[in-house]
Amino acid sequence: MILENKIDSNFITFGRQEILFLVLAIISAIGLSFGAHALLVGHDNVFGTSREIPWGILITPYVFFACLSTGLCIVCSLGQVFNIEVFKPIINRTAFLALITMATGLMCITIELENPWRVPFFALLSPHPSSNIWWKTTIYSLYMIFMVFNLLSLFMKNEKRARIFAIIALVTVTMGNLNMNSDMAILGGRGFWSENYMPLYFLSLSTLTGCAAILLFTWIANKLNNETASKAEDNALRATARLFMILLFGVLYFTGVKIMGGFSPQFTKNPEAMFLLVQGDFAPNFWIGEVFLAVVLPLLLVLITKGKNKGILAIASLSCLIGSFSLFYHLVIVGQLIPHYFQFNVVDLPKYYSYTPSLHESMITVGAIFFFLAAFMFGEILFKKINFGK
């Protein structure tokens, strides 16, 4: 009833934003249709993955969006859970973004599975509590449910109930984030993830990308709606920008540790992979993606403008998100490229395994990113009509 009252008479109108949403949705559908095809013919026939590299690029958007959702939930909780007044104006949009990013992440991992239809049955009928993957999937699914209830409560202006769901969601997603790290760290043959600093690094990165996303998408939303941010929203964004800057310094420190690991084996548990990343074939990706785009450029832009120019902040955030995406790609792929028996002087064993994403994998990744963008656009259209965005 409350929702119905808020919907104005122009609910069904079709304008510039609706066309943009359709374009985004169509691109997403085209990309995801490659996933349907891969499911039919089998991944081995259309993916670049192999016996040696079983995890391909599709793990990257999953990890990226799941971490992004974690960060958004943390930023959202600053206002909603911890009652920090300045962050309250961005609660609604942050909560919505947290929900759709997790939905996108879970969609990616579903497409990445060869037999996704077995998950609902055997995750429930034959659970394996020692498996971090089982915990992670369960935790993230529960988190999504809590976020849906959180959002519905926010819709209905029931802040007290929304806060309860927000608290549960925050605890849940933090557990999920740490679980994701453990999930990767225990992969016996591949030690790339098992650095001691990983849990804190993951959490910092997640919050960093969360800040970047809310800065970028609030700016985009304002541009789409031809609006200027209200003073309260402006203050919230400035506070987020300050948090963004602090986290950039934090992630810069971790990047420094990575660089040290790439040059000196005593600083890492997997010197071969770190060398490949920092000095080997992945060095251009690392220095441009992880160092320049993810940290250095955003930090410079924020420092130069003192976080006051929202346009520049949006560019810094976009740069950070693109760089972070490459970072997660490296985390998934580089460790796997070290041959299992590299210490055994095996004849004809390549120095590194190779992996290149196939057309199908690339298109599914594009489809997933556009799915998120389409969902964001849909949210903007819907929330404007029901006057929920702010």
Added chain:
Amino acid sequence: MKVNKEESMKIEDLKKLRNEGVENIPSVERRQFLQFGLAITGVFLGGTVLSLTSAKNVEGAVSGGKILDGNYPYNPHYTMVIREKHCIDCEKCLVACRKTNNVSIHGYRTTILERSVPVAPGERERIFMPILCNHCNRPPCVRVCPTSATFKDKVNGIVRMNISKCIGCKTCMAACPYNARFFDEEIRAIDKCNFCYDTKLKESNGKITACADACPANVRVFGDLTNPETPAYKLIHSAGKVFWVLRPELNSMPNVFYVEK
């Protein structure tokens, strides 16, 4: 100078102590010491000296050697001992495995790696190293499976698959340190060595696997670690025999052992 004086005094003190001798050490302790020494020797010879593993792996290897304390958690506790230097790469084992277990052409359950090992300056030795699932006592693949599709058989310790539960996440492939698993598109599930659990092992009443049966040089010696009469048991329990496992640093406690001859 003062330091040297103090040190010499300590040595003098030590000299005054009575030598307890070794005759009073219980035989159990002697055996444990000997086994520990053998494990370390095996690891160093099979690892560091032959450049198989880096020095930091030794620590893990010693703990991995715990399997030799005589307490085997399964009965029968199946094992395979690879007599590495006997292998001539005839690949009869690979053919037998594929035929017996109807292995898809898109993958393999076992293979043979050719190694070129430095033995002296400017000299290298060619060694053929058969590899297969190590049926670890602490299998990383089993640990990560979200639906228990891969599991450790509670009776005999074989790492097996329940293909109907496999969701195809391939985490077990990523976790396996031995590259012993592959995804078979024909059955839409992971396939791996199961010591011919449902084929040759069943037919032979638990005596032998297809690969071991087919090997003309007796490279692959299949056996039961709870039975001291089996050749496999004897191969790794002989005094002075050097044996090793692959990638001991991961502490997965493999049940496939390697000896030279």
